[in-house]
Amino acid sequence: xxxxxxxxxxxxxxxxxxxxxxxxxxxxxxxxxxxxxxxxxxxxxxxxxxxxxxxxxxxxxxxxxxxxxxxxxxxxxxxxxxxxxxxxxxxxxxxxxxxxxxxxxxxxxxxx
Amino acid sequence: xxxxxxxxxxxxxxxxxxxxxxxxxxxxxxxxxxxxxxxxxxxxxxxxxxxxxxxxxxxxxxxxxxxxxxxxxxxxxxxxxxxxxxxxxxxxxxxxxxxxxxxxxxxxxxxx
Numbered sequence: 001x002x003x004x005x006x007x008x009x010x011x012x013x014x015x016x017x018x019x020x021x022x023x024x025x026x027x028x029x030x031x032x033x034x035x036x037x038x039x040x041x042x043x044x045x046x047x048x049x050x051x052x053x054x055x056x057x058x059x060x061x062x063x064x065x066x067x068x069x070x071x072x073x074x075x076x077x078x079x080x081x082x083x084x085x086x087x088x089x090x091x092x093x094x095x096x097x098x099x100x101x102x103x104x105x106x107x108x109x110x111x112x
Numbered sequence: 113x114x115x116x117x118x119x120x121x122x123x124x125x126x127x128x129x130x131x132x133x134x135x136x137x138x139x140x141x142x143x144x145x146x147x148x149x150x151x152x153x154x155x156x157x158x159x160x161x162x163x164x165x166x167x168x169x170x171x172x173x174x175x176x177x178x179x180x181x182x183x184x185x186x187x188x189x190x191x192x193x194x195x196x197x198x199x200x201x202x203x204x205x206x207x208x209x210x211x212x213x214x215x216x217x218x219x220x221x222x223x224x
Contacts, residue, residue, distance in 0.1 A: 003153075003154060003156075004154075006154075031212075035215075040217070040218075040220075041217050042116070042202050042204075042215035042218050043155070043202070043215045044215070045212060045214065048212050088154050088155075090154075098168075099145065099157040099160060099168050099170065100145075100155070100157060100204075100213060101157070102154030102155050102156070103154050104152075104153055104154050105153075105154055
């Protein structure tokens with residue numbers, strides 16, 4: 001099935017460091033979303049982006065919707081141990097209930 | 113306000129058997145989408161139900177079928193199980209075309 005190209009695949013960082021991950025697609029998406037998944041849980045929505053060029057923050061998280069509508073990035077500032085988990089980008093050709101196309105995820109490990 | 117709930121949490125089946133997974137959407141949501149997440153991968157869209165009808169379908173064989181009930185809850189049925197059907201099955205709910213999808217905790221299916 002279709003998947004987005006998400007990188008890096010995994011990251012090992014020290015507590016307090018900043019993190020950056022990105023997602024690219026060969027297709028245009030009109031909505032980009034970032035989810036976090038903890039072991040044994042479903043993905044939890046972190047940030048939703050609806051407009052090309054949009055920059056949105058949620059606490060220590062900041063995400064941007066690329067102006068080409070084919071990419072997005074997520075930054076986490078001053079990482080803490082509870083940031084550990086798998087981060088997924090997802091795109092929608094339309095908004096709302098349109099099917100989500102996911103990346104393979106970025107596994108984040110934070111060393112205290 | 114209850115979120116998306118799924119049952120059972122875990123399930124073990126043998127090849128050739130049939131399985132039914134259940135999902136109750138978040139209160140106020142009328143659209144249910146199902147995703148399959150293989151180990152180490154991002155979720156893959158299976159299909160979506162709205163007004164008791166399948167509205168969108170991903171690239172999955174006819175062995176995968178579903179149903180939505182008048183109370184908006186939904187079932188995912190998989191017939192003639194294969195080893196490759198072992199995965200986390202996620203349900204997501206939303207409201208029409210207006211809202212982002214919110215995920216349940218998933219059902220972990222193991223096919224032996």
